[in-house]
Amino acid sequence: MKALGTPEVRELSYAEAIREALDIALDRDDRVFLMGEDIGVYGGAFQVTGDLVEKHGPDRVMDTPISELGGAGVAVGAAMTGMKPIFEFQFADFAALAMEQIANQAAKARFMLGGSVSVPVVMRFPAGSGTGAAAQHSQSIEAWLGHVPGLKVVQPSVPEDAKGLVLAALEDSDPVMIFEHKILYKMKGHVPAGYYTTPIGKAAVRRTGANLTIVATSVMVWRAIEAAETLAAEGIDAEVVDLRSIRPMDRETVLESVRKTGRLICVYEGVKTLGVGAEVSAMVAESDAFDFLDAPIVRLGGADSPIPYNPQLEKAVVPQVSDILVAARDLTGGRI
């Protein structure tokens, strides 16, 4: 039974939650509009925009030509001159075509111009493997953008945050990059109705635990939780921290957890080397939490390989629940 005054809570899929955020934003603010390839009548490659074009019309849900650099750059220019565009990359991989407008223009404009302009653009990146789409349609490139000062970069793992982060991104006057995971789109979860925001720059503790901290991003949060449940039965009590925000990164939440547990595993899908887990590890290793560490910091990242097409190989190159279990047992073995 719902208590009086609590927000209405419903089950929506991750894609539906984003669509709801976009819908609310389009309703609330005339300056908001959507741009992207096939986001109109097609509804987006992953049906995130769905039927929004029917409600809001083609001037606010704009199909762009297949021109990622131009499209993203037009969004940047519009953001510099009073609008609040939301640009959808059809796949995160195609951001490679628009890095110049993202990293050289959007990220740096405020700084280069000494604070005289803002670039409140939002960009959305359907990322990750698991759909059999092979090497050019499966990448997790949040580390590229996370390395770029001037951007904010988030990675929601649950529908509630997906909605809240889109709305938070629109309140931000800086460019916000949202990495969505393609295999999360259909995942359902509780999503409050109406307008709310999820803070950018804050991690969420998804499970508390005493023996081990698992910092995870995106779809890996689910795998970490699943692993934690198995581990609990074995007497290993894992805390699962959903990083949520890559830039800025929530140092305090991570450190606090590590100070408590003394052990850290970072799980992320992006390529291991120079991926998000490298930053998490280095952030801990240079902090006062270092003194609390009872064991090396383990990273479970994607293999140093493009994503293969064959489904077994595809699974083999990104961390699975079983990999987390092995690492956790190894790390805690005989030492708890």
Place this chain on the structure above:
Amino acid sequence: MKALGTPEVRELSYAEAIREALDIALDRDDRVFLMGEDIGVYGGAFQVTGDLVEKHGPDRVMDTPISELGGAGVAVGAAMTGMKPIFEFQFADFAALAMEQIANQAAKARFMLGGSVSVPVVMRFPAGSGTGAAAQHSQSIEAWLGHVPGLKVVQPSVPEDAKGLVLAALEDSDPVMIFEHKILYKMKGHVPAGYYTTPIGKAAVRRTGANLTIVATSVMVWRAIEAAETLAAEGIDAEVVDLRSIRPMDRETVLESVRKTGRLICVYEGVKTLGVGAEVSAMVAESDAFDFLDAPIVRLGGADSPIPYNPQLEKAVVPQVSDILVAARDLTGGRI
């Protein structure tokens, strides 16, 4: 006096050393040719190609239009079909325009095609700050490319290696990305004459020491050595490891040093967050060397900021000798 049989050793600048490597390569192998903006009669923005066009002609030292995506991609296509092109980006920053051909095509082609093609392309990136060229002409983006499996990424700090790594890159059948530092171009050093290669994937210990390991890249190697000399006078004996290769990274040399000294500082010019130092730190923190660490791992990276124009500000956002000294004293203070 030069012993019989030892290679001739001369002083060349870093730019001259690269030019010599290019010249030798053009002489040795018909498949080698150079492409880039204004590398012909202009001699390159930093005079690296210099007068090579006069010797080798415009068919082998090819000025390209201002088309980074196209130019780099043409080099990729030529490499796939029997040639060995060396593509010069005028500034590393412009690689943002060509990330698609670098990361989605060159890096992945061999893998995606199941080993049926090679992409032996070499790309050169004049990078780094210190020339007053501001935010779009001063970046150190080796971490972007270091995150991409399929590429090899090197960062020579001395003329000898600059030459040897260009020649090693040409022997490699995979795409090799060479990050050169603009303020090193005029720096002189011993460079053996004739043909030789510097191994890709091997770090170099530039100074041995017992109390502290400083892993540095590119121009930071020089600052680290300078700092180490000052520290020596204070009784702090620092070992300086020149990483040289970002991908693959020389794990063993770094770990061996850390096992010996128990303390690690990583110094790099790129943006601190998700920069090369994050990987070095994480690599150590997940290894057996972790148990040898007596103190947190310190990263001295570029500030989380674009590079400012004003020279004082420009200096302030990248590590200087004084920053290394402060960090080293802090890390070793009372603990040696």
Place this chain on the structure above:
Amino acid sequence: MPETNIPYVIRAYRPSALKEALMKMYLIRKFEEGAEESYMRGLIHGTMHLSIGQEASAVGSCMALTDEDKITSTHRGHGHCIAKGADLGRMFAEFFGKETGYCRGRGGSMHIADPSKGNLGANGIVGGGFPIAVGAALSAKKLGTGAVTICFFGDGAGNEGAFHESLNIAAIWKLPVVFVCENNGYGMSTSTERSTAVKRIADRATSYSMPGAIVDGNDFNAVTEAVDASVAWARAREGPSLVEARTYRLRGHSKSDRNRYRTREEITQWMERDPIPRFADLLIAHKVITRKAVRDLEDAAAKTIAEAIEFASASPDPRVEEATKYVYAERVPA
């Protein structure tokens, strides 16, 4: 019939070559149908883009090419691959993710390639092949092989910056490359009209001072005549050119397409312009083949496809321990 009224392909090619071309068109059609069915049966993972209806441009464009000549293909690349002589069993094996596939199961439909026949690969990046094709042409020029490269691309791809940069470079360096635009009226759901600021994509050739031509892409004869001229132009060291073949994809963009952006009628109209019966009729009219022999070809194609699927199904999966093999060369070549 006076010589000039005889269609180009009848004049230019021997009957055996023309029959082989028709066979290839059937093979493409049956291949795509086989792929579609295999997809339904769950044998194919991921997505794929069928070229049913576009067989004439694939096969017609490659008529004058040898195995030394190169092509770069697209996400909708099965037809190009077959036109350039690929083995169908290895193609299916790739779709099924098998070790015997062209990419050893690592690439799938979007990366299928056959460098041994000069096919440098499909591409998952729209427009990704433009500069690669130009690079291949540059190699040919430098190595003096006389080889020509055909760069296939879609109408949508023509709006990528890579199009502009690549055509410009090809033109200033007079490289032996032919850009073949398969204009099927849509990039995914977005019609050429809504995405492209010019009515005739071939007109964009003027921006690069190169010849541009438009042909009925469902007319094998027209495609071949135009592309052959371009190939000859390139072989004669005259430089690049652009051919726009107007065609239509009879299936959805990919397996997830609900076809909400076009009408049933439009699809039906284009079905009537199916390039395969049109080409078969032409060959029959010019007595290159009999109607009966055409039916036999079609049956043979179906049988070949069935065998190819069988080969693929029976092939082994790659070893999981070798998931990251081929990221780098195993050794430095001499």
Place this chain on the structure above:
Amino acid sequence: MPETNIPYVIRAYRPSALKEALMKMYLIRKFEEGAEESYMRGLIHGTMHLSIGQEASAVGSCMALTDEDKITSTHRGHGHCIAKGADLGRMFAEFFGKETGYCRGRGGSMHIADPSKGNLGANGIVGGGFPIAVGAALSAKKLGTGAVTICFFGDGAGNEGAFHESLNIAAIWKLPVVFVCENNGYGMSTSTERSTAVKRIADRATSYSMPGAIVDGNDFNAVTEAVDASVAWARAREGPSLVEARTYRLRGHSKSDRNRYRTREEITQWMERDPIPRFADLLIAHKVITRKAVRDLEDAAAKTIAEAIEFASASPDPRVEEATKYVYAERVPA
């Protein structure tokens, strides 16, 4: 003189506006000379790109613009910035890396901007301004401001993919943007002929079904007439257009240029076509101004520049502790 023989600018603009335009051209020239001298004196760090010789296209293009209208500029942007009404003291202060500079010393010559006057900024990335200009035009259309954006770019920039993508988008969405190509014959050392596969860059307009025009870029009247027509076209919601202004940079590409790619004679010839005396003569011929008054303008310009340099020199440096200020907004706006 019959009405039709009277040059466009004399008909279209009041004497005060024309005198102001001439003054701006002198200001640009003296500004560049002042910048050059300051560079020699070590007051300016880094590099810079002077627009000496290109004053007519900068000032002429902006004649019909108000402060509501936007421009995107280039690495060679000082002239555009002055034409759009920037304060010279703040410009020099930026070059000197001072806190009073337009970018508070963070940007320097390549990032100078003045959003308050509609100048969205120079750009260190060749072609970086193309999509930004189109985005600004999209904002104007959406917000119904009636504003027009001028996108300045060089001949070299026209070979960037961003050119193609941006012009295409501007055209399909009929946006109020004018692309002004300042064709000075070279991109750094590479002549337009060696880099660009078309003789007339304006011809590339056909690829986007937009009007294209070529004018003598050193003829203020011709530039203004063409760009004004384009601006009017954009204001009338007819969409984008392209104007190519043929001009020449009398200085090297940047401070490190040894001019090895062009001849003394070529430079001398172009000196004789200096746009400033040409425009002054036109105004004198049409009695808008006297020769004496022109000299006074020039002197006044020199004095203004001297004062601007003084202001800049006397200005404070940014505080080093604030080196990373402005990376992000300090607070979320309401």
